[in-house]
Amino acid sequence: MEEKGKEEKEKMIEECCALHKDAFIIKPTKRYPLVLLMAMLSLVMIVGIYIFSLCLKQGGIVATPNQMKVSVTKRPCHHPTAAASEIPYIHYPEPTTYSREECACTPVRLFAILSMQRSGSGWFETLLNSHINVSSNGEIFSVKVRRSNISTITSTLDKLYNLDWYSSAAKNECTAAVGLKWMLNQGLMLHHNEIVEYFNRRGVSAIFLFRRNLLRRLVSILANTHDRDAKQLNGTHKAHVHSKNEADVLARYKPTINTTLLIPELKRADNLAADALQYFNSTRHIVLYYEDLVNNHTKLMDVLDFLRLPKRKLSSQHVKIHTRPLARQVENWDDVYNALKGTEFERCLRADYQV
Ligand SMILES: *[C@@H]1O[C@H](CO)[C@@H](O)[C@H](O)[C@H]1NC(C)=O
Ligand SMILES: *[C@@H]1O[C@H](CO)[C@@H](O)[C@H](O)[C@H]1NC(C)=O
Ligand SMILES: *[C@@H]1O[C@H](CO)[C@@H](O)[C@H](O)[C@H]1NC(C)=O
Ligand SMILES: *[C@@H]1O[C@H](CO)[C@@H](O)[C@H](O)[C@H]1NC(C)=O
Ligand SMILES: *[C@@H]1O[C@H](CO)[C@@H](O)[C@H](O)[C@H]1NC(C)=O
Ligand SMILES: *[C@@H]1O[C@H](CO)[C@@H](O)[C@H](O)[C@H]1NC(C)=O
Numbered sequence: 449m450e451e452k453g454k455e456e457k458e459k460m461i462e463e464c465c466a467l468h469k470d471a472f473i474i475k476p477t478k479r480y481p482l483v484l485l486m487a488m489l490s491l492v493m494i495v496g497i498y499i500f501s502l503c504l505k506q507g508g509i510v511a512t513p514n515q516m517k518v519s520v521t522k523r524p525c526h527h528p529t530a531a532a533s534e535i536p537y538i539h540y541p542e543p544t545t546y547s548r549e550e551c552a553c554t555p556v557r558l559f560a561i562l563s564m565q566r567s568g569s570g571w572f573e574t575l576l577n578s579h580i581n582v583s584s585n586g587e588i589f590s591v592k593v594r595r596s597n598i599s600t601i602t603s604t605l606d607k608l609y610n611l612d613w614y615s616s617a618a619k620n621e622c623t624a625a626v627g628l629k630w631m632l633n634q635g636l637m638l639h640h641n642e643i644v645e646y647f648n649r650r651g652v653s654a655i656f657l658f659r660r661n662l663l664r665r666l667v668s669i670l671a672n673t674h675d676r677d678a679k680q681l682n683g684t685h686k687a688h689v690h691s692k693n694e695a696d697v698l699a700r701y702k703p704t705i706n707t708t709l710l711i712p713e714l715k716r717a718d719n720l721a722a723d724a725l726q727y728f729n730s731t732r733h734i735v736l737y738y739e740d741l742v743n744n745h746t747k748l749m750d751v752l753d754f755l756r757l758p759k760r761k762l763s764s765q766h767v768k769i770h771t772r773p774l775a776r777q778v779e780n781w782d783d784v785y786n787a788l789k790g791t792e793f794e795r796c797l798r799a800d801y802q803v
Pocket of ligand 1: 593596597599600
């Protein structure tokens with residue numbers, strides 16, 4: 449695009465000069481009087497100078513008569529192919545900590561992955577970050593002081609979306625989408641009115657990631673909580689693992705689920721997700737389910753589409769921990785089975801995906 453523009457510019461300057469040269473090789477003929485000849489010559493020269501000045505202007509160089517100072521005018525970035533409805537979501541951040549240089553006119557989309565603990569968002573975020581143009585900066589709001597009140601939240605978001613947030617997700621390539629992973633219980637629901645207003649004002653897109661099988665999620669929560677104390681992997685606690693061997697060690701633990709608390713807990717999680725969807729309904733969003741992503745990797749391309757990113761193969765080093773049927777992952781399976789049978793959560797008892 450830029451290359452083509454440059455070529456055209458050069459071609460036009462060449463044409464200018466060719467025209468100029470032609471003007472000089474017009475041979476005076478005896479048939480015209482000198483005055484007419486002079487007039488013709490000056491006309492050609494004026495036209496030549498005019499075209500030459502046009503060439504200069506097109507090249508973004510301003511030449512003023514008294515000061516032949518050559519300066520490159522700074523043009524605002526624009527996105528010629530964007531539809532009007534897309535404009536609010538296109539940004540050209542100017543970070544205070546560095547210069548975007550050749551990426552300055554690469555449009556940037558702002559996003560937030562809104563999810564709940566143990567719903568696959570860690571895996572999902574590593575997939576997104578494997579895209580050269582994506583920078584997703586993790587659970588920024590797991591740090592309590594950043595979510596103390598709405599002003600700390602908005603100033604944190606401002607810094608992030610201005611590309612001034614430093615994390616391992618920072619890219620050397622042109623960032624075309626910047627965001628974070630935000631758990632519903634990290635101030636998001638508490639300050640939902642102001643955050644929705646912020647998202648709509650700044651053009652932030654929300655990516656909801658939920659888990660359909662809330663019982664599997666509960667097993668993951670209990671196993672993760674257990675490992676926090678047990679530290680089964682050589683004395684360190686790991687929430688996510690990168691090898692089959694590590695996954696097997698963590699999956700060996702089978703939690704006992706308190707059946708009195710089971711249904712209220714599943715209801716609480718279900719309602720939380722429903723409330724979040726309702727609160728953020730006016731925000732541009734996409735809703736994803738962990739199980740769908742596991743079953744169908746093309747679903748990930750829907751996310752790239754949503755963020756208007758070029759399609760690329762995404763990859764993650766995360767290895768799934770609980771892959772066995774639920775019956776073999778819960779210590780008191782019969783009790784759990786009986787507690788859920790015939791309830792709205794009966795669907796959670798069925799294996800709803802193969803791994
Ligand atoms: C918000 O929280 C920060 C950090 O805890 C504090 O310094 C600031 O005074 C608070 N602002 C308001 C308006 O409460
Ligand atoms: C992605 O990054 C590459 C490398 O910096 C850059 O050339 C390309 O324009 C970027 N793509 C988008 C859509 O921004
Ligand atoms: C524990 O550490 C040993 C030696 O560093 C290593 O070979 C082994 O794989 C580790 N085990 C786990 C479960 O990470
Ligand atoms: C289950 O939880 C309830 C409420 O906390 C408690 O009263 C009950 O003792 C627990 N049951 C078991 C078997 O731990
Ligand atoms: C969101 O709003 C639309 C219409 O504005 C409505 O049809 C839809 O049911 C709402 N969704 C939720 C989850 O509230
Ligand atoms: C996989 O996801 C894509 C994109 O959402 C969808 O078009 C396709 O029908 C899905 N395939 C299956 C087998 O569900």
